[in-house]
């Protein structure tokens with residue numbers, strides 16, 4: 001059998017995992033779910049969920065992936081031979097493919113906004129037309145579909161190039177640039193007149209805003225942001241070398257991801273208030289506020305603002321791509337390892353199917369806006385179904401598997417790289433407790449309250 005590819009170095013592992021984790025979830029989804037969830041109180045629930053639920057799932061997936069050195073189907077088959085656990089693999093194929101479909105629509109929007117930035121569409125005179133600009137674009141038929149087509153095709157082509165060459169290079173290059181840019185934008189956004197209200201919105205919690213729905217949404221966001229419960233982290237961990245420290249890689253990725261989301265929040269929310277936009281405006285939020293910042297900035301420094309705008313949408317596009325390739329990789333791993341197809345064949349199946357679902361999601365902002373599934377538009381349905389239900393369900397099963405099916409000793413061996421590295425015993429007990437008890441029970445409680453309410 002051919003040897004499995006592995007990532008070249010520790011930095012490459014963290015960068016590639018962070019590349020999957022950091023994406024539209026942080027920059028696009030986090031600010032608008034914070035806006036829908038009422039601000040600071042939502043953030044507190046989000047932080048608690050990240051620590052007590054998301055982190056354990058992240059580690060559980062990494063443990064399974066690296067122990068088995070295989071994608072979810074094979075991993076489950078190796079670790080629990082002949083059991084029904086294998087079927088968890090199906091979830092880890094279906095969920096990412098649904099996610100990539102609507103994700104690609106937003107990736108397409110970013111592409112369109114990059115083109116707008118390149119043609120200097122966010123000049124100082126455009127401040128009033130920026131919010132309607134997004135609505136007009138997203139609700140039209142051909143433009144967004146074309147951009148989605150571009151995005152999903154680019155994603156599939158990168159995946160075709162293979163794990164090491166395609167993904168590693170891409171992730172390493174762009175993440176630091178994006179971080180620097182968002183920090184610059186954040187600093188400027190906070191200085192805008194009226195921005196103080198936005199900062200207060202993010203820092204002063206109003207606990208009366210916390211409802212069952214808000215908790216479920218914060219949990220969903222923490223899972224979405226770290227790419228959990230859908231097997232992408234599992235796959236990346238399976239490419240990790242045995243002597244790589246799993247815990248620090250996981251912690252590093254999660255910390256990176258959290259910092260990105262918070263900075264994005266502090267860049268977007270002050271601008272939302274400065275521009276007089278409703279924080280709960282939904283998926284269009286960053287596309288309505290970021291160009292507003294650029295337009296304002298343009299009054300004082302036109303070239304600087306144009307450059308930042310171009311770089312911003314370019315790096316978002318790349319961040320979105322590094323995430324979307326990890327989703328398509330899940331489908332490819334299944335079709336090649338489980339069904340014996342070549343990568344090329346696998347892509348030729350995945351591309352048209354995700355494209356078609358993406359088209360429906362895209363049209364749900366325009367011609368199909370009246371089509372509802374359980375009260376949601378097609379786009380919202382795919383989004384909520386995956387982040388609030390499928391990812392949580394997958395996460396529940398992963399933590400359950402590690403906590404209850406795998407031997408504690410195997411988990412310990414993964415943490416200590418088979419005894420070759422030191423690991424604090426008390427910390428291990430705590431992490432193990434979170435994986436075995438806290439995460440599964442927490443998810444079930446949130447599930448049930450959400451369903452009952």
Ligand code: PHE
Nearest residue numbers: 021023024025026224225227
């Ligand atoms: N975590 C990614 C983001 O924040 C989204 C994602 C979800 C990626 C699931 C892979 C799998 O944008």
